Each structure stands twice: as structure tokens, then as C-alpha cells.
Amino acid sequence: xSVKFQTARETLTLAEARPGYAYTIASIVLPGxxxxxxxxxxxxxxxxxxxLRRAPLGGPLQVRIRDFVLTLRAEHARxxxxxxxxxxxxxxxxxxxxxxxxxxx
Amino acid sequence: xxxVALAGNPNTGKTTxxxxxxxxxxxxxxxxxxxxxxRTGEHRDGAHHWLVHDLPGxxxxxxxxxxxxxxxxxxxxxxxxxxxxVVVVVLDAANLARNLLLLLQIAExxxxxxxxxxxxxxxxxQGLHIDVPGLAQALGCPLVPMVARTAQGxxxxxxxxxxxxxxxxxxxxxxTDWPQLIVDAVATGxxxxxxxxxxxxAGRGAAGKGPPPDGEVLWWLSxxxxxxxxxxxxxxxxxxxxxxxxxxxxxDVRRLATSCRYARIDALIAGHTRRDAQAGxxxxxxxxxxxxxxxxxxVGLFLLAMGVLFQAVFAWSDPFITAIxxxxxxxxxxxxxxxxxxxxxxxxxxxxxxxxxxxLVFLPQIAILFLGIALLxxxxxxxxxxxxxxxxxxRAGLPGKSxxxxxSSFACNVPGILAARxxxxxxxxxxxxxxxxxxxxxxxxxxxTMVTAAVFAGAAPVLGILSVGGLFITGMYLFGVVLALVVxxxxxxxxxxxxxxxxxxxxxxxxxxxxxxxxxxxALRVRRFVVNTGSVIVALTVVxxxxxxxxxxxxxxxxxxxxxxxxxxxxxxDEGALAAxxxxxxxxDERLQLRDSIAGRIGxxxxxxxxxMGFDWRIGIGLVGSLAAREVLIPxxxxxxxxxxxxxxxxxxxxxxGRSMVRFSGMTPLVGIxxxxxxxVAMQCLSTLxxxxxxxxxxxxxxxxxxxLNGLAWxxxxxxxxxxxxxxxx
Numbered sequence: 131x132s133v134k135f136q137t138a139r140e141t142l143t144l145a146e147a148r149p150g151y152a153y154t155i156a157s158i159v160l161p162g163x164x165x166x167x168x169x170x171x172x173x174x175x176x177x178x179x180x181x182l183r184r185a186p187l188g189g190p191l192q193v194r195i196r197d198f199v200l201t202l203r204a205e206h207a208r209x210x211x212x213x214x215x216x217x218x219x220x221x222x223x224x225x226x227x228x229x230x231x232x233x234x235x
Numbered sequence: 236x237x238x239v240a241l242a243g244n245p246n247t248g249k250t251t252x253x254x255x256x257x258x259x260x261x262x263x264x265x266x267x268x269x270x271x272x273x274r275t276g277e278h279r280d281g282a283h284h285w286l287v288h289d290l291p292g293x294x295x296x297x298x299x300x301x302x303x304x305x306x307x308x309x310x311x312x313x314x315x316x317x318x319x320x321v322v323v324v325v326l327d328a329a330n331l332a333r334n335l336l337l338l339l340q341i342a343e344x345x346x347x348x349x350x351x352x353x354x355x356x357x358x359x360x361q362g363l364h365i366d367v368p369g370l371a372q373a374l375g376c377p378l379v380p381m382v383a384r385t386a387q388g389x390x391x392x393x394x395x396x397x398x399x400x401x402x403x404x405x406x407x408x409x410x411t412d413w414p415q416l417i418v419d420a421v422a423t424g425x426x427x428x429x430x431x432x433x434x435x436x437a438g439r440g441a442a443g444k445g446p447p448p449d450g451e452v453l454w455w456l457s458x459x460x461x462x463x464x465x466x467x468x469x470x471x472x473x474x475x476x477x478x479x480x481x482x483x484x485x486x487d488v489r490r491l492a493t494s495c496r497y498a499r500i501d502a503l504i505a506g507h508t509r510r511d512a513q514a515g516x517x518x519x520x521x522x523x524x525x526x527x528x529x530x531x532x533x534v535g536l537f538l539l540a541m542g543v544l545f546q547a548v549f550a551w552s553d554p555f556i557t558a559i560x561x562x563x564x565x566x567x568x569x570x571x572x573x574x575x576x577x578x579x580x581x582x583x584x585x586x587x588x589x590x591x592x593x594x595l596v597f598l599p600q601i602a603i604l605f606l607g608i609a610l611l612x613x614x615x616x617x618x619x620x621x622x623x624x625x626x627x628x629x630r631a632g633l634p635g636k637s638x639x640x641x642x643s644s645f646a647c648n649v650p651g652i653l654a655a656r657x658x659x660x661x662x663x664x665x666x667x668x669x670x671x672x673x674x675x676x677x678x679x680x681x682x683x684t685m686v687t688a689a690v691f692a693g694a695a696p697v698l699g700i701l702s703v704g705g706l707f708i709t710g711m712y713l714f715g716v717v718l719a720l721v722v723x724x725x726x727x728x729x730x731x732x733x734x735x736x737x738x739x740x741x742x743x744x745x746x747x748x749x750x751x752x753x754x755x756x757x758a759l760r761v762r763r764f765v766v767n768t769g770s771v772i773v774a775l776t777v778v779x780x781x782x783x784x785x786x787x788x789x790x791x792x793x794x795x796x797x798x799x800x801x802x803x804x805x806x807x808x809d810e811g812a813l814a815a816x817x818x819x820x821x822x823x824d825e826r827l828q829l830r831d832s833i834a835g836r837i838g839x840x841x842x843x844x845x846x847x848m849g850f851d852w853r854i855g856i857g858l859v860g861s862l863a864a865r866e867v868l869i870p871x872x873x874x875x876x877x878x879x880x881x882x883x884x885x886x887x888x889x890x891x892x893g894r895s896m897v898r899f900s901g902m903t904p905l906v907g908i909x910x911x912x913x914x915x916v917a918m919q920c921l922s923t924l925x926x927x928x929x930x931x932x933x934x935x936x937x938x939x940x941x942x943x944l945n946g947l948a949w950x951x952x953x954x955x956x957x958x959x960x961x962x963x964x965x
Contacts, residue, residue: 157484163299163459164737169490170295171739172333174497186530189626190738197330199742201622206737 135215144191144207147181152215154178160209168210172196178215237400238317239278239285240310242341243325244334245292246743248353251752252325252383253289263759265932271301283393288319294333295493296340296450297457300659304462307454310344318346321396321406325351328358328365328380331508335374335500336493339411342376343450347406349395350378351388357744362511370507375408384749410449411499413492417453420478420488424452427477433470457489520615520744527619537623540616541642544607548600549646549677555599563592586780590773593864593922594765597649602761604643604650608657609756611639613748618740625738632724634663635738641667641719644674645712652926653764660736666723668927669731669940672918673719675712678865679914681889683708685869689893690907707908711915718916722947730939764929771925779863779921781833783871788831790824798823822879829874834859848913848952849906849960853899861919868914872896909956917948 134151141156155177158165172195173179182192182199191207193200241256243249254261257276264273274289290309291302298304312318322341326334342348352367371378377395381388399406413421425446427433455463456474463471481487484494527533567584574580611617621635628635636658644651651671658664687704694703790798802816829835838856845855853875860871869889873879876895878888896902902910918924918941927937 161480161482164739166297166457166489166493167295167299167739169484169493170297170336172336172497174494175484177497182524183528185528185622185626187626190622192524192528192622192742196332198333201618201625201738201740201742203625203738206739 144210149181153212156211156213237285238319240319240322241289247325247327248383249325322346322348328352339496342408345448347399347403348376352380355380356382364509366507376406421452435467548604552599586777590776594769594772601650605757605760609753615743615745618742637667644671648676648923649926665731670719673715675715681866685889685893686907690904767929768925775921783834789828822877825874826877849909849956851900905959909952913948913952918944
């Protein structure tokens with residue numbers, strides 16, 4: 131699926147993210163082992179992340195982080211802070227995002 | 236012989252590689268005190284001879300769960316094994332960043348590594364181009380492109396391992412360029428680890444020669460302090476005091492280390508990989524997920540899948556179960572005919588053989604269930620079910636992954652309990668295992684049917700179509716589920732403790748299931764069940780047989796001869812009448828024998844205890860006998876009432892037993908309901924007990940389950956009977 135970019139630069143949590151838009155991680159506000167684990171899975175600062183879909187009724191979120199897809203609960207998504215991805219990403223990872231043209235909204 | 240450890244993320248084809256390398260020379264055991272599989276095997280190919288240790292798949296070495304802890308311990312030479320000579324880290328080529336984290340962590344333990352760049356075919360299909368030699372050079376260790384599934388790259392892997400074994404520097408990656416904060420922290424940690432009071436407990440593995448490498452210090456630092464204290468007294472607390480956690484991620488040593496590793500990884504990947512433009516490429520996983528995770532269609536698909544699974548376990552296993560039952564009956568008869576009549580033959584047939592049959596009769600359901608689970612997991616669909624179910628299950632207070640085990644428990648508790656092994660969190664697994672017996676299993680159904688047929692036979696249908704008996708049976712099913720939720724709630728807050736594991740799950744791309752892997756998984760589980768649980772079932776069956784056989788009672792021989800003679804005289808020429816008369820005498824003999832046996836005495840002895848539930852001593856004997864299997868209540872009651880134990884026509888026989896219960900034991904509708912409630916809750920099935928013992932590796936939890944379930948059954952049954960009686964519903 132094609133990835134979209136927001137033109138305005140804003141900080142928001144993963145829980146508020148819009149499906150299909152490209153973001154990068156700003157920080158993880160989760161002390162303790164769960165936060166450590168998220169970091170180990172690759173949710174480091176400036177890592178590219180896209181929300182794919184949400185389960186209904188406040189269920190889990192399906193998120194693409196770098197090269198793989200992760201399921202996590204809504205309550206944890208609220209602790210992950212994001213920034214809208216710049217059109218020219220600072221982290222050139224293997225994500226397909228790096229080769230698409232941004233579409234203005 | 237080279238010690239080679241196989242490490243890697245889950246879903247990287249590590250197990251496939253292990254199977255390819257070790258073939259049938261693999262051994263699956265357990266690590267002490269933990270229900271994590273320990274897989275080792277030998278790899279022999281020409282000059283190459285390895286002892287391969289397949290470590291549990293993990294995303295990081297940091298000990299968030301037993302899997303990571305074990306991986307770390309094996310790599311550092313605990314459990315009495317020596318540390319591996321070479322570590323082969325299996326990497327998913329399409330997922331390089333996260334996979335390289337584990338590789339760096341392992342390399343930081345100062346171990347020589349070889350990277351097996353697996354699933355190259357999937358990477359190619361995605362248009363991913365990796366400059367393998369360049370990346371290997373920049374990284375500092377050999378990288379072998381592979382497709383383990385088709386055994387491509389094995390020779391190159393062997394060569395690389397041999398090279399690194401002979402010259403370990405070829406596999407030693409340079410340390411990450413740590414910022415000063417981490418350098419200082421590592422020095423502090425190293426000093427603390429050197430103190431004698433924090434040395435590992437005697438006999439608990441290598442303290443290592445010389446100062447621990449960076450990775451080792453960082454591991455202990457990142458560990459949960461309580462865990463660290465358990466393994467090396469006081470170390471966890473000391474490290475937590477000397478290097479407390481910081482609020483700011485960039486000042487927290489543990490998190491900073493991870494970030495630094497990823498920064499290094501990102502640079503490596505950017506410099507040596509390239510992805511083609513994606514336009515026009517079909518992503519099947521996305522397409523299927525659009526359906527599978529759709530709020531309405533996805534749920535529908537899920538219900539369909541579960542329905543098929545349940546049907547398979549419940550109904551499709553029937554012909555196999557019948558075949559095994561009849562097969563063993565046949566063997567039993569053959570043995571009886573072949574050996575002289577006597578005690579030994581009886582033990583053999585009714586004790587040992589019955590126990591073996593009683594074990595093998597579970598095989599069809601277990602095999603089918605695990606086949607289903609393996610397919611769900613291998614295709615990647617199981618991760619999708621977690622996504623769909625999580626909200627519902629957490630609302631109900633149940634762990635998300637317990638759905639399939641609990642669903643299968645409706646067919647039979649034993650495979651359901653075994654399936655709880657797929658639940659990673661220990662607390663969640665325990666709760667699932669402890670409430671699984673409350674799911675009404677198929678064996679209770681004959682008892683329910685018999686009881687409702689006997690006491691509700693004449694009742695008018697509710698609303699004109701629903702039979703009273705049928706409604707009660709449905710009610711029992713619902714009762715079991717509701718009770719399970721209540722018990723789960725209580726257990727979580729009292730005995731089991733801990734919070735439910737957070738949902739953090741990788742959703743792998745869909746994949747065609749691999750027949751070999753799936754078949755192997757099923758075979759392993761089945762074998763483990765037969766050997767471990769089976770031996771306990773056989774032992775308990777023999778004990779139960781002894782309880783029902785000794786002391787040898789029955790009719791007084793002189794009295795028996797007299798009755799036989801009388802029967803002959805009465806029957807005269809009539810063969811049929813003679814046979815019936817002799818059968819009558821045989822049944823009476825059995826009845827008396829059972830009454831005088833230990834089981835009979837127990838039944839009579841517990842009468843005061845079961846009287847509040849409305850049961851008499853005859854039902855008491857039935858309860859003792861149904862410990863073998865719940866449906867055995869019916870033939871045992873048959874013996875108790877002098878109807879013999881052979882069933883030609885099951886339905887008619889059960890009906891007859893029901894009538895006897897009404898007539899001799901005073902079974903009223905209220906008693907019937909009380910009995911059904913008891914059967915719904917009580918743990919009577921020895922096989923379930925054995926399964927719990929196997930899954931929890933000890934007798935503590937099975938005994939707890941026995942006490943809590945039977946105690947609860949007694950309370951509820953008594954309550955039903957007493958309150959019902961008090962309300963005047965007889």
C-alpha cells in the first residue's frame with residue numbers, strides 16, 4: 131500500500147496516528163521492561179513507523195516498524211510519541227518509504 | 236566435535252535450519268525447572284561433526300522472559316555445558332535491522348559468530364538487494380546467504396563455521412563505539428561483578444575466566460534486578476543502586492546501548508542494501524489481511540476457522556478413537572485367551588493394557604489439535620487471531636492466547652491442557668491450565684445424557700420444542716464457562732499472581748505451511764505425550780484396577796455352585812435361559828466383588844461426605860471408578876447394580892443404569908442436577924491430572940487443581956441439593 135505524508139509537523143501519539151501515514155518515532159514514554167522491549171524491537175528515535183489498522187472497539191493496533199509488522203495494545207500505543215515523517219527521511223532504511231514520492235494533502 | 240549454538244529471532248527459519256542440519260538425530264528435552272524445549276542434535280557430514288544446540292528464538296538477549304534467559308545462559312556456558320565454539324545467528328534477510336540487534340548482542344559476549352542470512356528468496360521477491368560481501372566486511376564476521384527451507388547454502392555455512400572455528404578472530408566483531416556514559420557504566424558494572432560476594436552460586440555455571448566482556452556486563456545491567464539477585468546474590472541490587480535507571484532515554488544506559496546498536500545497524504544497512512521501487516508489486520500479505528483483519532469479515536473467517544478446528548478435534552477423531560478402542564479390546568481378549576486365567580493376566584489386561592489403551596485413545600485428538608495449531612502458526616494466521624481476540628479476552632480476564640486451548644478443552648481437557656504450552660507467559664499458562672477442566676468435555680456428555688434421560692424422561696418440552704434434558708445439558712456447558720471466568724478472576728488475584736503478559740506480537744507475512752516442519756512438530760508432541768503423560772496414566776490405571784479388584788470378594792463359592800446348579804436345573808434344555816441365568820449369577824458376583832473391594836469400601840466410607848449432595852454409597856463407588864475416565868461411571872454403576880459391565884447396546888445399557896439409579900439410589904431430578912453439577916466441576920479424570928503434571932513439571936499444581944476443583948464441586952453440588960431441597964424442589 132502506498133504511504134502518505136503529512137505536511138504539517140506535529141507531535142502525536144501512536145494512538146492518534148492516521149492509518150497509512152508515515153511517521154518517525156520521537157520517544158517512548160514507557161518506563162520499565164516493556165519500554166525496553168519496544169526499543170529492542172526497533173522503535174528507536176527517528177525510526178520509520180506506519181499505522182496499518184486498528185482493531186475495532188479499542189482493540190490492538192497493527193503497526194509497520196522498519197521492515198516488519200507489530201501488533202500492540204492501544205494502551206501502550208498511547209505511550210509512543212511520533213513526529214510526522216519528513217519527505218526526505220533522515221534515516222535511510224530499507225523501508226519502501228524511501229523511494230516513494232510524497233503526495234501533498 | 237564442535238559445539239555450535241544456533242541463535243536467532245523467532246520466524247527466521249532457525250528451526251528449519253536445525254532440522255536440516257540434524258535430521259533425525261535431534262533430541263528434545265527440558266531445561267531444569269522451566270517448560271522451554273531444549274533442542275540439541277548432531278550434525279555429521281564428512282569432515283564436519285557438530286553438536287548443535289538450538290536456542291529458543293528471541294528478539295534480544297535481555298531477559299524479559301525465560302527464553303532469553305536460557306539463550307544467554309547457554310551462550311555463557313551455564314548448565315554444565317561449555318560455551319559454544321561458534322554461534323550461528325540465523326538472520327531474516329528481509330528483516331535485517333531487528334535481526335542484527337541480536338547478532339551484535341551475542342558478538343558483545345566475545346563469542347565468534349557466523350551470520351546465516353536466511354530467507355534470501357523472500358528478500359529477492361521483495362526487491363531487496365544485499366551486498367553480502369560488503370556487509371560481512373563492514374560487520375566483521377562471515378555472512379552466508381541461505382535458503383534453509385531448500386537446504387541452499389549449507390556447504391557455505393559449514394565452510395564458514397569451520398573457518399571461524401580454526402581462527403576465531405574471523406568471527407569476532409569489533410565492539411560498538413560506545414559513548415562515554417556507557418563506557419563508564421560498563422567499568423562500574425565490571426568492578427561490581429568482580430566482587431566475591433556477587434559470584435554465581437556454587438554449581439550454577441561458569442564465572443568465566445578473566446573479566447567479563449562488555450556484552451556480559453550490559454546483560455546483567457539490563458536484567459531485572461530480582462532475577463539477577465537470584466542468579467548471583469546481591470548483584471542485581473548492587474547494579475541498580477550504582478547505576479539507577481534514568482527518566483531520559485538518552486541518559487539511561489540500558490536504553491542508550493540499544494539505541495547505539497541500532498544506529499550502527501542503520502548505518503550498515505544503509506551502506507550495503509538497496510530496495511527496488513515498489514510500484515506494481517503485489518503484496519499478498521496485505522491483501523489477505525484486508526480480509527482476515529476486517530472487523531466483520533475477519534471475525535467471520537475466524538469463527539469459521541475455529542469451527543473447522545473444533546469439528547476436526549471433536550468429530551473427525553471419532554473413527555480413529557473407535558478403532559483404537561476396539562483394537563485394544565481385541566488385543567485384551569487375545570491376551571486373555573492366550574494366557575492362563577489368573578491374577579497376573581488380570582493385571583495385564585485390566586490394568587496395564589487398559590492404561591495403555593487409555594493413553595493411546597487420546598492420540599487422535601492430540602494429533603489433530605496440534606496439527607491444527609501448527610498449521611495456524613506456520614501460515615501466520617495465529618498472529619491474526621491474537622489481533623482479533625485480544626480485546627474480548629482481556630475484557631473477560633483471560634489471556635489472549637488461551638482461546639485455542641480452552642476451545643479444544645470442550646472436546647477433551649487433555650489436549651487442551653497440552654496446548655497451553657503455546658502460551659508464553661507463565662501466569663497466563665497456569666490460569667489456562669487450571670480452568671481448562673471446567674470446560675465441559677465430551678466424556679461428561681454420556682453422564683449428562685444418562686441422568687437427564689432418567690429423571691426428565693416424562694417432562695413436557697419447554698416452549699413445545701426444547702427438551703428439558705437438552706436445556707439442562709446446555710445449561711451445564713454455560714455453567715462451566717461462567718464458572719471458569721470467575722475462577723480465573725480469583726486465581727489471578729490470589730494464587731497465580733502477576734499481570735497478564737502485554738500483547739507485543741510480530742505479525743509475520745503469510746506463508747504456505749511447510750509439511751516437514753509441521754509433521755515434525757506434531758510427531759514430537761505426540762511422542763512426548765505418550766512417553767511422559769502415558770506412563771503416569773498407566774500407573775494410575777493399574778492402581779485403580781487394584782482398588783476395584785482387591786480384596787477378592789464376590790460370592791461365596793459354595794453359594795455360587797448352589798446357584799449355578801439351580802440355574803441349570805431351571806433352564807433344562809433351554810440354552811438361552813441357561814445363558815441368561817448364568818449371566819445373572821456372574822453379574823451378582825461382580826456386584827458383590829465390587830462392593831467388597833477397596834473401591835467399594837471407599838465408596839461406602841465417603842457416603843457421609845457425599846450425602847449432603849444427595850448421593851448414596853453406590854454412587855460413591857461410581858465416583859471412585861470414574862476416576863479412570865468420566866464415562867466409566869456408567870459401566871461401574873452397571874456393576875454396582877448387578878447389571879454387569881459389558882455393553883452390547885450402549886444406549887439401552889445407559890438407560891437401564893439410569894433407571895436403576897432412580898430406583899435404588901433414589902435419584903430424583905434434584906439429585907440428578909446435583910450429580911451433573913458435580914461432574915461439571917470435579918476433577919475426576921486421571922489423565923487430566925497426568926497432563927497437568929507434565930505441563931507444570933511437578934505434582935504441586937495437579938494436586939492443587941485436584942483439591943480446588945473437587946472442593947468447589949462438593950460445595951456447589953451440596954449447595955444445589957440443599958437449597959433445592961429447602962425450596963421444596965425434589
